[in-house]
Amino acid sequence: MPGKVLVLGGAGYVGSHCCRAFSEAGWDVTVFDNLSTGWRDLVRWGKLIEGDLNSPGDIEAAFSAIKPDAVAHFAASTLVGESVTEPGKYYRNNTFTTLNVLDAMQRHNTRAIIFSSTCAIFGHAQTEFLAEDHPKNPINPYGMSKLMVEQMLAGFDHAHGIRSACLRYFNAAGADRQALTGERHACETHLIPLALKGAYDPGYSFTITGTDFDTPDGTALRDYIHVEDLAEAHLLALNALEQGAPSNAFNLGTGRGTSVAEIVDAVERATGRRLPRKIGPRRPGDAARLIAAPGRAKDVLGWTAKRSDVDNIITSALAWHQKDWAQHKEDSLQG
Ligand SMILES: NC(=O)c1ccc[n+]([C@@H]2O[C@H](COP(=O)([O-])OP(=O)(O)OC[C@H]3O[C@@H](n4cnc5c(N)ncnc54)[C@H](O)[C@@H]3O)[C@@H](O)[C@H]2O)c1
Ligand SMILES: O=c1ccn([C@@H]2O[C@H](COP(=O)(O)OP(=O)(O)O[C@H]3O[C@H](CO)[C@H](O)[C@H](O)[C@H]3O)[C@@H](O)[C@H]2O)c(=O)[nH]1
Secondary structure: OOOEEEEEOOOOHHHHHHHHHHHHOOOEEEEEEOOOOOOHHHOOOOEEEEOOOOOHHHHHHHHHHHOOOEEEEOOOOOOHHHHHHOHHHHHHHHHHHHHHHHHHHHHHOOOEEEEEEEHHHOOOOOOOOEOOOOOOOOOOHHHHHHHHHHHHHHHHHHHHOOEEEEEEEOEEEOOOOOOOOOOOOOOOOOHHHHHHHHHHOOOOOEEEEOOOOOOOOOOOEEOEEEHHHHHHHHHHHHHHHHOOOOOEEEEEOOOOOEEHHHHHHHHHHHHOOOOOEEEEOOOOOOOOEEOEOOHHHHHHHOOOOOOOOHHHHHHHHHHHHHHHHHHOHHHHOOO
């Protein structure tokens, strides 16, 4: 039976899509968010409690008010490059904050948590496809801050019976089929939104960051997974935990690698426009290739990616951005 889920970071990109999936499946959704990179108007499914995970008092107040049956934890600082130059921000806002959450869960006897982990915990790929047991050697503080949380979760399960599902997304992309929510970052660094912006905004100069990777076309390979496929995986994992499933970790991707150059081609196909591009140096902390072996999610959760064809991803992202640019013209097409 769906109960009450407290969604930390639910005003952000992935969290808002998952709120829709939880809510439509009958979960009673409450979002907890400090709106540092999230948006009030993206909280469309469930109510919003404004609060900061750095504050044990804010967390305690939310747990006391809601008494959640489960927690879905999306709140984090998420930029790989920034984590290299500002590691403290990442260990504080990703790792320390999660300890505050686990303390509250223990106090309130909340025994299930879905955690947004990442393929960045693996570091350089040693095999073509990354399965859950691939060695974990993060090459940036972002990945390390998330791996530390995975280890904390194992300890809290062992000691206190808090069961978790660590969902390691590869590259979340695309938008809700009705363009009700989507990706909106005030400081955007992600490939697909920037490539779409480059196709429409003559004032923005899109750059391919790195053409000297050891990949077939020299640009980095990523596994782009539609955010609605991710939302479905979250719902399956949440329901499984609710029904008593043990802690587990799942690599969520398609098993297909797409290069930056192939994304550029797909953006040109979807928009019918040419995308002018510059070639720039690699970003610090970027791996050459990150492609999932998503077998465990299929075997245990019955999940596979259904909407993650690259053209479908770009088309859904385009529909969202066109709507969002029209609504927020001044700030969205600048800088
Ligand atoms: N987008 C991706 O491709 C991707 C890939 C792998 C993992 N992830 C993980 O998924 C999660 C969601 O990513 P996203 O792209 O939706 O990011 P996002 O920035 O859109 O969402 C993060 C949300 O957390 C909130 N938040 C941040 N710090 C907080 C704090 N201290 N207290 C309360 N709220 C706080 C923000 O305001 C925002 O609403 C993150 O944990 C990220 O590391 C994302
Ligand atoms: O303007 C741009 C932006 C990005 N890229 C390239 O496109 C690829 C994808 O970059 P994104 O920023 O879209 O995604 P990342 O792979 O860097 O990051 C994603 O995956 C990470 C794991 O490695 C983290 O989980 C992170 O939160 C998530 O956004 C990278 O090779 C990047 O260098 C460009 O060429 N030009």
